[in-house]
Amino acid sequence: MLKNLTRLLLAASTAAGLASTAVSQDKPIVIGITSDASGQYANSGASDRRGMLMEIEEFNAKGGVLGRKIETIHIDTETTPATGSRVAERLVSRDKVGFLVGAVSSGVANAISQVAQKHGVIYLNTNSSSPTESGKNCHRVKFVWDGNGTNFSQAAVKSSVDSFGKEWLLLTNDYVWGHNTSAATRKLAEANGAKIVDEILVPQGTRDFSAILLKAQQIDPNVIAAAIGGDDQKAMRTQVADLGLGEKYAWLNNQQDWPDIYGLPKENLFGVFGTTWYYNLDLPGVSDFVKRYQAMYPDTSMKVPGNVFYNGYWATRSLLEAIEKAGTTNNHAVIKELEQLKIPADVRMQHHDAYMNAKTHQMQQTIYLAKANLKGEEDDMFTIVTNTSPEDAVDAGAEQTCKLESFEETPVYEP
Amino acid sequence: MELLHGLLPHIVNGFALGVLFALIALGFTLIVGVMEVINLAHGSLFALGAYIALVVISPDPDILGAFADSYFSLPLVVRYALALLVAPLLVAAVGFGLEICLRRTYGKKKEYGLLLTFGAALVIEETIRLFWGPAEQSLQIPAQISGAFIAGDMIYSNYRVFAALFGICAIAVVWLFLDRTPYGSIIKAGAHDSEMVQALGINLPRLRLLVFGFGAGLAALAGIILTPIWGLRPHVGVDAVIPAFLIIVLGGIGSFWGAVAGGILVGLAVGITGAYATDWSILSMYLLLILVLTFRARGLFGKKTVLEQ
Numbered sequence: 001m002l003k004n005l006t007r008l009l010l011a012a013s014t015a016a017g018l019a020s021t022a023v024s025q026d027k028p029i030v031i032g033i034t035s036d037a038s039g040q041y042a043n044s045g046a047s048d049r050r051g052m053l054m055e056i057e058e059f060n061a062k063g064g065v066l067g068r069k070i071e072t073i074h075i076d077t078e079t080t081p082a083t084g085s086r087v088a089e090r091l092v093s094r095d096k097v098g099f100l101v102g103a104v105s106s107g108v109a110n111a112i113s114q115v116a117q118k119h120g121v122i123y124l125n126t127n128s129s130s131p132t133e134s135g136k137n138c139h140r141v142k143f144v145w146d147g148n149g150t151n152f153s154q155a156a157v158k159s160s161v162d163s164f165g166k167e168w169l170l171l172t173n174d175y176v177w178g179h180n181t182s183a184a185t186r187k188l189a190e191a192n193g194a195k196i197v198d199e200i201l202v203p204q205g206t207r208d209f210s211a212i213l214l215k216a217q218q219i220d221p222n223v224i225a226a227a228i229g230g231d232d233q234k235a236m237r238t239q240v241a242d243l244g245l246g247e248k249y250a251w252l253n254n255q256q257d258w259p260d261i262y263g264l265p266k267e268n269l270f271g272v273f274g275t276t277w278y279y280n281l282d283l284p285g286v287s288d289f290v291k292r293y294q295a296m297y298p299d300t301s302m303k304v305p306g307n308v309f310y311n312g313y314w315a316t317r318s319l320l321e322a323i324e325k326a327g328t329t330n331n332h333a334v335i336k337e338l339e340q341l342k343i344p345a346d347v348r349m350q351h352h353d354a355y356m357n358a359k360t361h362q363m364q365q366t367i368y369l370a371k372a373n374l375k376g377e378e379d380d381m382f383t384i385v386t387n388t389s390p391e392d393a394v395d396a397g398a399e400q401t402c403k404l405e406s407f408e409e410t411p412v413y414e415p
Numbered sequence: 416m417e418l419l420h421g422l423l424p425h426i427v428n429g430f431a432l433g434v435l436f437a438l439i440a441l442g443f444t445l446i447v448g449v450m451e452v453i454n455l456a457h458g459s460l461f462a463l464g465a466y467i468a469l470v471v472i473s474p475d476p477d478i479l480g481a482f483a484d485s486y487f488s489l490p491l492v493v494r495y496a497l498a499l500l501v502a503p504l505l506v507a508a509v510g511f512g513l514e515i516c517l518r519r520t521y522g523k524k525k526e527y528g529l530l531l532t533f534g535a536a537l538v539i540e541e542t543i544r545l546f547w548g549p550a551e552q553s554l555q556i557p558a559q560i561s562g563a564f565i566a567g568d569m570i571y572s573n574y575r576v577f578a579a580l581f582g583i584c585a586i587a588v589v590w591l592f593l594d595r596t597p598y599g600s601i602i603k604a605g606a607h608d609s610e611m612v613q614a615l616g617i618n619l620p621r622l623r624l625l626v627f628g629f630g631a632g633l634a635a636l637a638g639i640i641l642t643p644i645w646g647l648r649p650h651v652g653v654d655a656v657i658p659a660f661l662i663i664v665l666g667g668i669g670s671f672w673g674a675v676a677g678g679i680l681v682g683l684a685v686g687i688t689g690a691y692a693t694d695w696s697i698l699s700m701y702l703l704l705i706l707v708l709t710f711r712a713r714g715l716f717g718k719k720t721v722l723e724q
Contacts, residue, residue: 038650043550174694201694207645207654208432210575211689211696214424217569234551235646242643243563243570263550301550 028071029064029329029415031056031316032097034087034112035126039079040204040230041104043259044308048102048127049074051305051312054296055320065323073097077108079230084108088115088123097121098329098415101316104230104257104308106130106177113142120331120411122338124315127308129255130177131184131395134362138402140410141331143338144362145315146307149181149227150188150395152254152274155367155388157188157225160272164250165222170199171212171236173228178202181227181254184395189225197221206232209239216245225252226271233260237268246270256370258306266381269372276365277310277350278382284346304379314348314363331413351387360398364390424569425690426683431579433682435641438582439655440662440674441589442633448669449605449626451525455532456513457634457659458652459539464506464635465554465642465651466543468498472555492557502639503632509539510631514624536652544649552647554639578640585636586675593671602626658700665704667717676715 033052036045056070064070073095077084084103091097092115099122103109106128116123117139124143125133131148138144168189172182178201186196198219200212216224228236233253240246251271261269279290293305322337323329341356341363348354350366357364366389370382443457454460472494476483486494513535520527560577563570593599605612605622613619637655645654662681666673681700689696707715 042650046549203694203697205654205697208685208689210428210432210572210644211425211686212693214428214569215690215693218421218424231551231646231648235644238553238646239572239644242561242572242574245570248570259550264553301548 026068028069029066029099029323030095030097031070031072032088032091032095032100033072033074033102034077034084034091034100034108034123035074035102035312036079036104036108037074037076039105040232041079044104044127044230044257045077045079045102047259047302047306047308048104048312050293050297050300051309051314052101052126052316054293054309055313055316057296058292059317059320065320066327066329070320077103077105077112079105079108081105081107081111085111085115088112092116092119092121096415099319100124101319102126102312103128105175106133106180107175109133109142110137110176113137113139116141117405117410120413122319122331122334122413124319126312126315127257128177130180131398132176132180132401134357134360134395135180135398135401136403138360138398138404140335140361140405140407142361143315143356144360145311145318146363147255147274147276147365147367147393148184148362148395149177149254150184150397151367151393153181153185153188154393154395155274155369155386156252156254156272157185157194158192160223160225160250160252161189161192161194166194167197167221168194168223168225169197169216169219169221171216171224171226171228172199172201173232174201174203177229178227182225185225185227185252185254194223202228202232202236204232207235209236213239213243213245216249221249223250223252224271225254227254229257230260234264237261237264237270240270241265241268257308259302259308261381262302262306262379266372266374269381272369272371272385275307275368275370275382277307278368278370278384279304279306280380280382281349281351281384283349283351285349289349310349314343318343329415332407332410335407335410352389354390357399359404360395360402361404362395362398364394366390367393422687424567425687428575429683429686430679431575431682432686433679434579434582434586435637435644435678436658436662436682437675437678438585438633438640439637440659440666440678441586441671442630442637443656443659444663444666444669444671444674445602445633446627446630447663448671449602449609450517450623452517452528452532453525453660454513454627454630455529455656456535456539457630458654458656459536459543460506460510460631460634460652461638461641461655462543462647462649462652463509463539464502464638465647466547467502467505467635468639468642469547469552469554469647471498471501490557491555492559495555495557499636499639503635506635507628507632510628511624513631514627517627518620536656540649540652547649549649554642554647556643574643578644581640585633589633590671598625661700661704663714665707665714667714669718670714670716673714673716680715 035049075087077087101124103125104127109125109128122141127146129146129148131150134144170182172178253271253273256273322334326333326337339358343354345353352366354365368387369385373383446454562573662677666677684699684703685696688699
């Protein structure tokens with residue numbers, strides 16, 4: 001009798017296991033999109049989202065991932081860390097998403113990543129560029145896809161000191177990305193013989209730069225290194241161009257996100273700035289990629305994609321490919337795949353091969369320096385000045401400050 | 416002396432900024448004064464004015480059809496002047512519509528009016544987003560008022576000088592209207608005692624309609640003047656309504672000169688802290704408000720209550 005009961009129980013549990021496997025194969029993989037739809041980075045958030053959605057559509061057209069369709073839930077993180085935290089918690093606890101993807105603001109990204117680590121949910125920080133994201137705020141579950149302030153400074157600072165002079169003024173957006181980017185610029189500039197004559201903190205949401213620009217004129221530096229993002233940067237560019245100060249000083253704008261300048265008069269694109277990708281690079285795959293974007297988004301005001309879209313696309317693609325390679329959605333297995341990620345230059349549509357730094361979880365990639373293309377067609381706003389290999393633009397300090405949690409400390413999560 | 420020399424450009428800049436803040440607050444304070452309605456849609460009307468100006472200055476050629484060539488052959492300065500005239504009138508019409516919607520809330524709890532104007536603000540902002548999209552746009556300004564000039568060893572913006580002078584003229588015109596015309600007297604009387612005005616045979620509903628439209632038109636005018644400085648995007652109105660509200664409280668609710676003085680003080684606070692303690696520049700207007708209200712709860716030029724008289 002006991003033997004029969006045991007056989008019955010065994011059969012029942014096998015059937016239940018098979019049934020749950022059958023159910024999980026039909027169950028979609030849900031990605032929680034944590035991008036801004038309002039606030040300082042609303043435009044970039046929309047671009048980021050488009051990149052993710054294009055990749056997801058392409059994957060679904062091929063049958064999804066592990067035979068499972070990919071679905072998304074997006075909630076606006078409002079360019080506000082507290083909202084980011086709340087959104088992440090809701091997406092994980094209530095909506096039971098499998099993965100979290102998206103950020104432009106580093107403050108928001110940091111808030112989301114703490115929630116993600118708590119639950120063991122893999123989080124892709126697509127577009128935020130504070131060096132702290134792959135430094136002291138790194139997490140085992142978080143992967144950073146954008147170049148950071150140190151990478152861009154590495155690519156730009158030394159040559160700027162040599163070319164333009166040693167007296168530097170820093171304009172710093174008063175939040176984590178601005179502070180850390182300016183700190184990286186300061187360190188590199190001083191290491192190369194420059195003197196930081198002043199640093200002006202610019203609160204987020206600043207629209208009127210008149211007092212700041214008057215102060216800058218009173219200081220009269222050789223170089224102005226600006227770590228100002230989003231809508232603030234648009235206002236700054238317009239007002240600097242109006243005063244003709246773009247010609248008076250050498251401007252170094254660290255990273256320039258495409259949505260922040262698309263549509264502005266080219267005269268507003270003064271100075272030199274960094275980016276991780278440009279739609280007009282003469283490289284394999286770029287033209288086809290642009291055409292796919294235009295086919296999917298014929299009505300968007302941005303007629304060509306930029307770096308923010310590109311990062312959103314590649315982060316999502318790499319995640320889905322890692323799940324496929326791992327053969328499972330188990331977070332530990334997928335993390336291990338992502339840590340070994342290597343993408344050849346021709347696939348990545350950049351000049352150099354890209355790879356994931358397993359110690360900091362930041363994608364190492366080509367860093368481009370660009371300036372305004374005053375003679376090009378309407379959308380052709382950049383002239384690429386240099387491309388720097390990942391090795392030459394590396395954020396050397398990150399490995400010392402980043403302490404990834406161990407796998408034992410990271411909860412298992414298998415959506 | 417050197418300190419004064421360093422401070423002077425910032426004082427001048429702060430004053431110019433203050434005039435623009437006063438222009439934003441003017442329409443807001445008129446509506447509050449006469450109708451005791453806090454129009455939270457003021458910022459959205461500010462934005463709408465700028466977007467309509469965008470259409471007047473650079474319309475879609477397909478919409479103009481056969482007239483496109485002749486319209487675009489008009490100098491930019493003419494199209495800009497046309498925008499300064501047409502956009503406030505159209506937004507005033509929107510203001511009329513909003514006032515008609517508000518009528519049901521008169522005599523009831525003040526929150527109803529607040530909620531309605533808040534809802535209207537969201538509707539207007541989303542309508543802007545629907546028609547013009549979420550991306551930042553730029554408002555063309557004529558070459559005659561763009562560019563820069565050098566004074567001393569500093570570069571200043573021509574447009575800022577134009578904007579400040581325009582603001583001063585607009586404030587002067589509004590003051591002349593209120594102080595020197597019969598209609599202005601009626602509006603001021605309505606602000607003081609609307610029931611008495613009605614008892615004297617003045618058509619109060621029509622007065623409210625006109626004041627609301629006037630206030631909306633002033634918001635639109637401020638939007639056209641300020642967006643070349645602040646940028647043009649659907650939510651730019653938020654950058655206007657918060658300082659506007661702060662300024663009318665600072666200056667004294669319903670007071671014309673209070674709005675002007677409040678605007679200039681806020682401009683000076685933001686302008687000077689913007690130079691020497693930039694991280695405090697946005698906070699400075701709120702600190703100024705706290706300081707003033709601590710010592711004078713009704714604001715700089717606010718009316719005394721019965722208990723204070």
